[in-house]
Every structure is written in C-alpha cells, then in structure tokens.
Amino acid sequence: MSWNDFEKLSLVDRARSLYLNGTFIIxxxxxxxxxxxxxxxxxxxxxxxDPKQDRVEKIERLQSQxxxxxxxxxxxxxxxxxxx
Numbered sequence: 877m878s879w880n881d882f883e884k885l886s887l888v889d890r891a892r893s894l895y896l897n898g899t900f901i902i903x904x905x906x907x908x909x910x911x912x913x914x915x916x917x918x919x920x921x922x923x924x925x926d927p928k929q930d931r932v933e934k935i936e937r938l939q940s941q942x943x944x945x946x947x948x949x950x951x952x953x954x955x956x957x958x959x960x
Contacts, residue, residue, distance in 0.1 A: 879919055879937060890935040894921060906944060913938065913948060 877897075882890065898914035898921065905911075912923040920938040925931070938944070 877917060879917075882916070882921075883937075887932065887935060890921075891923070891932060894923065894935070902948060904944070904948065909933070911944070 877893065882893065885893065894914050894916060898916040901913040901915055901920070903910060903912050906924075908926055908928065909924045910927055912925065914921045914923065922936055922938050922944070923932055924934045924936075926933050
C-alpha cells in the first residue's frame with residue numbers, strides 16, 4: 877500500500893493496517909503522548925496515544941527532519957533514507 881493510499885484511510889483503518897502489516901520498532905514519550913514507531917512498506921509511521929484519554933489521537937508519517945528523530949536516534953539507529 878502506498879503512503880497516499882494509507883493516508884486516505886480512517887484512523888481505525890490505519891491502526892488496523894499497522895497492526896496487521898506493520899512492524900513495531902520502538903516507543904517514546906513525547907509531551908503528553910506515548911508515541912509508537914512502526915515500519916510499514918519502507919516508511920516510518922508514528923502512532924500518538926494519549927494515555928490519560930486512553931485513545932489514539934493521530935497516526936502520521938515520520939519525516940526525517942522532524943525534531944522527534946533525536947528521541948528515536950538516542951535509542952536506536954534508523955536508516956534515514958526510509959524517513960524522507
């Protein structure tokens with residue numbers, strides 16, 4: 877599935893697709909969120925979960941230039957070319 881197709885899915889369908897087809901990489905804390913990073917079809921996808929509300933608020937592609945990259949790279953080595 878291309879990123880454009882994935883992006884058109886509802887939040888529930890994105891979560892289902894990640895669960896069935898994605899590979900969990902790592903979790904970080906980012907402000908009020910627990911952010912889970914997945915690899916899906918050669919791109920990284922972040923799932924923003926708010927534990928106080930007990931809900932997923934957004935699922936989006938990780939951009940390599942985003943400041944959150946530092947949080948991930950402090951813990952694991954990510955191939956940057958997949959994030960672009």
